[in-house]
Amino acid sequence: MGEVLAWQCGLWQQLAGRAQHAHAYLLHGPRGIGKRMLAEQFAASLLCQNPTAAGACGRCKACLLLAAHTHPDYYVLEPEEVDKAIRVDQVRDLVGFVTQTAQLGGRKIVLLEPVEAMNLNAANALLKSLEEPSGETILLLVSHQPSRLLPTIKSRCVQQACPLPSHQQSLEWLASQLPELAAELREELLALAGGSPLLAAKLHGQSVLELRAQVVEGVKKLHKTQQSPSQLAESWNALPLGLLFDWFCEWAHLILRYQMTGDEAALGAADMNKVLHYLGQKASRENVMALQDWLLAQRHKVLGKANLNRVLLLEALLVQWASLPGAR
Structure with a gap:
């Protein structure tokens, strides 16, 4: 179901090795360091019927449904348009999902990114689900700017700072993703991305060097x-x-x-x-x-x-x- 990024290995072992899981995790750190990828891998492992220390097996019914984007017990909440807010109506739909019984009889997983995109009404609507999750529901919240979140949301989650890659790890990852790009341009992209390699790759896709x-x-x-x-x-x-x-x-x-x-x-x-x-x-x-x-x-x-x-x-x-x- 995908590899854990090199700089996330320690955190992955910590998360995947837990005997019991919290009902909500807040994964936070700068934009573009792989928080969403980590959350997706964690979600896959939590939904998998035969998980291993390495993560989801990739072969069971749950993994196949997840790969096909048809898993009935997995819910992704994000802005409907880029750079727009998450609206209260979207959160109300999520609350409806949380109150349902898991269709595959296991866990239900919610991935919400970025949490700070919720407006105040949406954030308040989410609080009840954080306080009283239904059944084995686990919420994975991803935030690029946790300082903008309501204290009541942060206090209801296990807060986990995500590790930053070293400069060398970032360059090696970028080289694997953009091998056709000259090394000096990868350096320039990484600098414009504040050292965040996934953001650097995204900026390349947006022709940021030309925009700059x-x-x-x-x-x-x-x-x-x-x-x-x-x-x-x-x-x-x-x-x-x-x-x-x-x-x-x-x-x-x-x-x-x-x-x-x-x-x-x-x-x-x-x-x-x-x-x-x-x-x-x-x-x-x-x-x-x-x-x-x-x-x-x-x-x-x-x-x-x-x-x-x-x-x-x-x-x-x-x-x-x-x-x-x-x-x-």
């Missing part, structure tokens, strides 16, 4: 007054907001770090090195800190699936960014 080049070129044109904030905002309308705010938050942080340390070697990726060096010399620290506060607040709204006017938000960002190199 487009954004960096736009920022440089903005500083050369070759494009206005409104023009650039319009041209970026189709770009992922999450990526954009991740990058600008990182750039603001790098400028501040350079202003405080004077370490030119710590200005991040080469594509923005000169721009950040220039802004670090020309912008006041107070203005950079104010922009960073604004960026973090807007990023929180983006992650919270707030209903935002994309073009106006990007234009506001670019106006503030363009105004950074002012009087010190």
Whole structure:
């Protein structure tokens, strides 16, 4: 049913070796380190009729149904659309599943990812299932940002931090997935993914290196007054907001770090090195800190699936960014 990732072996042995299981687990850690894969393998092992220390057998009726995506006692809850919230109606459907009897006579497993995508009403609707699960129901909750979860949800789960891969493990895994990609491009992808190899592979599928080049070129044109904030905002309308705010938050942080340390070697990726060096010399620290506060607040709204006017938000960002190199 799939192999356990190299950096997850210790945790897998701990989970699979339990004689008794909790009714809910919260697997948490940065995005892109394999939490979903671990949860799916754990679910397969819990549903398997002949599990081994290595996991599900892959041959029994339960495993075959799971492989065919037709297992009646397995329920996956996730946003209906990418970057959208999990709605309360979806959780109510889940509660209906939890109250049913297992059709194969064993366990029922729920996999919910990401938990923080639930809005407040959805999260409150889930609480009763966490408090009083029906029969042998086990909920596997996957979270990229556990700090955004209700304390009442976290307190009802066995919280398990998922291990991070080493840099070498990440590169080896990426090489196995993207052998056609040059080693330096895999390094670049991994850096853009914050060291998370599965996220790096996903970003490659989204042509993130090309998107990054487009954004960096736009920022440089903005500083050369070759494009206005409104023009650039319009041209970026189709770009992922999450990526954009991740990058600008990182750039603001790098400028501040350079202003405080004077370490030119710590200005991040080469594509923005000169721009950040220039802004670090020309912008006041107070203005950079104010922009960073604004960026973090807007990023929180983006992650919270707030209903935002994309073009106006990007234009506001670019106006503030363009105004950074002012009087010190």
